[in-house]
Amino acid sequence: MARGQQKIQSQQKNQEKMAKLKKQQGSSQIGTAAAALKHSCAVCKSQMPDAKTYKQHFENKHPGKELPAELKDVQ
Incomplete structure (x- = not known):
């Protein structure tokens, strides 16, 4: 010590x-x-890390709205 x-x-x-x-x-x-957090929702402005999560969010939280153009080809 x-x-x-x-x-x-x-x-x-x-x-x-x-x-x-x-x-x-x-x-x-x-x-x-x-x-x-790279993607931001066009409707509610919440942020998501990737396009797949963004698409899932959009389909679940905003079912009446039309899907944005950047999400139409995302699987």
């Missing part, structure tokens, strides 16, 4: 190391998740 000055130096070194790691990680999960 380190004692005295060694302990303080070790703690400072560890703090610097952790600060570098945190800086490298960058943004939080919220920013990453928001970037993954």
Whole structure:
């Protein structure tokens, strides 16, 4: 076990190391998740990650509306 000055130096070194790691990680999960939502519903403006999910959403939540052109060829 380190004692005295060694302990303080070790703690400072560890703090610097952790600060570098945190800086490298960058943004939080919220920013990453928001970037993954690429499609936005034309009617209710809710966001979806892919076209297939968007089509399912549109068919279930807006059955009376006509399907948007970008979703007509999605399986």
